[in-house]
Amino acid sequence: MNVVLSAGQCHESQYAVRLLDGLGIQRKNGFMKRRSKAVIADKGYASHALRNRLKSQGIKVIIPYKSNEKARSDGRVKFDHETYRRRNVVERCFGRLKEHxxxxTRxxxxxxxxxxxxxxxxxxxxxxAII
Incomplete structure (x- = not known):
């Protein structure tokens, strides 16, 4: 898990790379794996720069395209709706955190x-969750 705090007027996508760089997955041998297999995000993170960076690292990108992006004839990968549905777990977690x-309110x-x-x-x- 990673938390990045930003100013209220800044767009979330500016901090996406910093947020992802701080993530780690514990392996069975005790070492941390620093790269995930896929990134699921909402349209706020839809940018060519982020998509290209993740693809160059071999990470599957599951971010819906914005309505004003180019048509599908440009060779875009078809959007994976089934995997994107799992994003609700994150949104519910945010909702539970905001109950505090x-x-x-900061x-x-x-x-x-x-x-x-x-x-x-x-x-x-x-x-x-574990108790």
Whole structure:
């Protein structure tokens, strides 16, 4: 899991690479795997730069195309609707995190304290799921 805090007026897609670089998957041998097999994101992350970077790393890109992007005749890969449906797990997690007042409305002055509250909320959700 990774959390990146940005200013409210900044677009999410600017922080996508930084967010993905901080992810890690624990392997059975104890080492961290730093690359995932696929990235599922909403239309807010639809950019040619992000798609090309992920494809160059061998990562499957599951991001819906924006309505103003070029037509399908440009050789785009068909969108995988079945896999994209799994994104609801992430959206439900955001909803559960925002049930906590200190996360939904930022009361902390410093970014460090706010990220700590978000991480505590994530730990609480994780413990609730396994217990």
């Amino acid at each position: 007042r200190r996360i939904a 009361y902390e002055k410093t970014a460090r304290n706010y990220i700590a509250m978000v991480k505590l909320g994530c730990i609480r959700l994780f413990l609730k």
